[in-house]
Amino acid sequence: MVSIAIEAAVVEGAGSPFRFETLTMDPPGPDQIRVRLHACGICHTDMVMRDGALPIPFPVILGHEGAGVVDAVGPGVDSVAPGDHVLLSFHSCGACGACHDHQPGYCVEFVPRNFLGLTQAGQGGIWRGDQRIGGNIFGQSAFATHAFAHSDNVVRIERDLPLDILAPLGCGVQTGAGTVLETLKVMPGQSIAILGAGAVGLSALMAAVIAGAGRIVVIDRHASRLALARELGATEAGDDLATLNGLFDHIVDTTGVPALLGLAVDRLAQRGTLALVGAYPPGDFSIDPSAIMSMGRRIVGVVEGGIAPQSFIPRLIGYYREGRLPLEKLIQRYEFADLEAAFAASDSGAVVKPVVVMPQS
Ligand SMILES: [Zn+2]
Numbered sequence: 001m002v003s004i005a006i007e008a009a010v011v012e013g014a015g016s017p018f019r020f021e022t023l024t025m026d027p028p029g030p031d032q033i034r035v036r037l038h039a040c041g042i043c044h045t046d047m048v049m050r051d052g053a054l055p056i057p058f059p060v061i062l063g064h065e066g067a068g069v070v071d072a073v074g075p076g077v078d079s080v081a082p083g084d085h086v087l088l089s090f091h092s093c094g095a096c097g098a099c100h101d102h103q104p105g106y107c108v109e110f111v112p113r114n115f116l117g118l119t120q121a122g123q124g125g126i127w128r129g130d131q132r133i134g135g136n137i138f139g140q141s142a143f144a145t146h147a148f149a150h151s152d153n154v155v156r157i158e159r160d161l162p163l164d165i166l167a168p169l170g171c172g173v174q175t176g177a178g179t180v181l182e183t184l185k186v187m188p189g190q191s192i193a194i195l196g197a198g199a200v201g202l203s204a205l206m207a208a209v210i211a212g213a214g215r216i217v218v219i220d221r222h223a224s225r226l227a228l229a230r231e232l233g234a235t236e237a238g239d240d241l242a243t244l245n246g247l248f249d250h251i252v253d254t255t256g257v258p259a260l261l262g263l264a265v266d267r268l269a270q271r272g273t274l275a276l277v278g279a280y281p282p283g284d285f286s287i288d289p290s291a292i293m294s295m296g297r298r299i300v301g302v303v304e305g306g307i308a309p310q311s312f313i314p315r316l317i318g319y320y321r322e323g324r325l326p327l328e329k330l331i332q333r334y335e336f337a338d339l340e341a342a343f344a345a346s347d348s349g350a351v352v353k354p355v356v357v358m359p360q361s
């Protein structure tokens with residue numbers, strides 16, 4: 001196989017804008033799957049990475065909710081073949097205790113494989129002349145016409161499914177839905193409060209409805225998102241923390257705002273659980289330990305929903321086919337060239353889940 005020319009949106013340094021460039025992509029090496037991308041969702045973590053708040057290798061190609069068609073595979077890859085339609089998710093080592101427990105979000109190599117974008121010996125890269133570009137973020141770097149993904153983070157899907165609508169399953173949607181269905185294991189009739197009605201929060205809401213939760217309260221600042229939350233099955237939705245009255249079996253914080261967490265603990269019922277799903281700033285926040293101990297409350301951190309993409313994404317696709325995961329209500333499509341506008345729409349809260357669509361020549 002020979003190298004190919006690809007188009008990619010490169011971020012030169014922390015806070016830099018996207019610059020569209022033609023780059024050179026090596027042939028796929030061991031455990032590499034070259035995917036011709038059709039779409040990629042925009043996730044909050046992309047913004048955190050572009051801002052330089054995570055240790056990523058600039059210049060870099062971001063994008064970690066890719067969807068497309070397998071174009072070529074490297075030596076030894078037998079999980080997919082050229083022509084297969086695939087969704088891309090996060091990357092893991094497949095060998096540590098967490099990976100063996102089907103909890104790859106807690107892989108001991110999560111940071112190097114997803115944020116540092118490290119490649120393994122013999123694997124191909126993406127180049128600007130002789131300068132290597134960070135091209136393996138979340139094991140994909142999907143703001144491009146082509147990406148290298150891997151056996152563990154490529155999920156094959158049926159060819160009749162819409163790649164643009166389903167692209168966000170690989171991060172934002174599985175994070176919200178997995179938190180409710182797999183980490184919290186919400187039971188029929190239980191109460192749940194969801195703080196923040198972005199893509200993760202609304203996915204948690206749809207999953208709470210699937211789980212048969214009773215009282216479902218959603219808190220957000222944006223009136224449009226609250227209206228969507230009601231449409232998707234929230235029993236109460238408000239922009240005021242006073243909406244968070246009574247006690248809850250489960251609370252999911254997607255906001256990443258530490259100031260809300262003390263209140264969240266106070267609103268947990270006996271043996272209730274607070275799930276921390278947001279991107280929190282570094283630093284301390286205080287919680288009264290006796291408020292946790294005396295009522296048997298729990299606080300749990302959640303990465304990517306606490307799920308294994310290879311089994312959970314097909315389950316979510318089943319819900320989508322049944323009409324129980326109406327993702328089309330969350331997404332807005334943008335041309336790949338309008339990536340900057342898509343980012344701005346996500347940042348301002350105007351769009352819940354922008355998805356960029358790559359030109360197909
Ligand atoms: Zn691992």
Ligand SMILES: [Zn+2]
Nearest residue numbers: 043045171172
């Ligand atoms: Zn993400």
